[in-house]
Amino acid sequence: MKFCPRCGTANLDIANYCKKCGTYLNNICPRCSYPNKPEANFCAKCGYSLKTRQLIPAMQTIVQQPTRRVTTIQSRKEEKKKLIIISAIAIAIILILLIPLSNINVHDEVIGVQPLTTYEIDNILGGNWVTLGPEYTSDAIQISSIMHFPLSQNITAYYQFFGFSDYNLVVLYINFSSNKLAKAFYLNYTEKYHGVQTTLNTYPLTILQSTNIIAEITEFGPYIIYIEVYSLHGEQLNYTTTQIEKLINYMEIT
Known part of the structure; x- marks a missing residue:
């Protein structure tokens, strides 16, 4: 079992993040890449201080995804609205150009x-x-x-x-x-x-x-x-x- 150094929750050995608070559980030394225990404050191999290491919760990435989706939907709606406006203007211009021509086509x-x-x-x-x-x-x-x-x-x-x-x-x-x-x-x-x-x-x-x-x-x-x-x-x-x-x-x- 892996015990979270932040909240003490027991996690499976294969877990990378704490299931309760999202703390990163694989305490790898940034200097020598030695895998230390989650509760270690110093690297067991080179003595590098692990207290200053920033732990990024996994949920932070998950929370950002809906924001990107909302932004994409809004962009598509704006693009669709612009396309409708441009199409309406183009149709109006064509009709204006065709009005004089209709006066010439009088063979009927x-x-x-x-x-x-x-x-x-x-x-x-x-x-x-x-x-x-x-x-x-x-x-x-x-x-x-x-x-x-x-x-x-x-x-x-x-x-x-x-x-x-x-x-x-x-x-x-x-x-x-x-x-x-x-x-x-x-x-x-x-x-x-x-x-x-x-x-x-x-x-x-x-x-x-x-x-x-x-x-x-x-x-x-x-x-x-x-x-x-x-x-x-x-x-x-x-x-x-x-x-x-x-x-x-x-x-x-x-």
């Missing part, structure tokens, strides 16, 4: 027509056309300034603007509230700007052409398509009305 409002792509224009007119924008506007005043003709505010207008070298291409799609209004607008417009009257896919079509401008306007149901290609410097156009009609065919959803 334009019934009966599909937008032209630069790839389709390149195939028909040749070249390397690029989008100059804006892609969409419902401002009747702006559309009127492009067509040089008054328009009602009660319309849905789809607008595309393309450019290539010294040429520009304007595409207007106007959705009226009724067939009657679309028909009236078409007749008034073609009466003011005289052109060649023909048909395209059974729909009325008017071709307006000068040296540096080719424009076509067609009315089908409550919808009107107006396409115009023009030279920026007034030179002779290298395009034909047939090419413009092909662009209209691409746009029309039958």
Whole structure:
């Protein structure tokens, strides 16, 4: 048995610490490493004083463990809270950035027509056309300034603007509230700007052409398509009305 030098409690021979007070029972000499009895005050081999030796209770280490665990849990909670805040900020930024884009994506409002792509224009007119924008506007005043003709505010207008070298291409799609209004607008417009009257896919079509401008306007149901290609410097156009009609065919959803 090992008797504790502090409290006198009897411990097993294999015990390293007192089972009552936690005093270290293996009284090893720090000078010569000789294992002395627990109650020895001096080393039996070298005479080194063992009274000044600090005895560390075993329970001290055990008590510290819950403290480290609590600290770890708190740290994880703080990290999780920070992650939630950062995620919320990131989502808010993404939503703010997407709000302007949602105003451009208005193809669902334009019934009966599909937008032209630069790839389709390149195939028909040749070249390397690029989008100059804006892609969409419902401002009747702006559309009127492009067509040089008054328009009602009660319309849905789809607008595309393309450019290539010294040429520009304007595409207007106007959705009226009724067939009657679309028909009236078409007749008034073609009466003011005289052109060649023909048909395209059974729909009325008017071709307006000068040296540096080719424009076509067609009315089908409550919808009107107006396409115009023009030279920026007034030179002779290298395009034909047939090419413009092909662009209209691409746009029309039958």
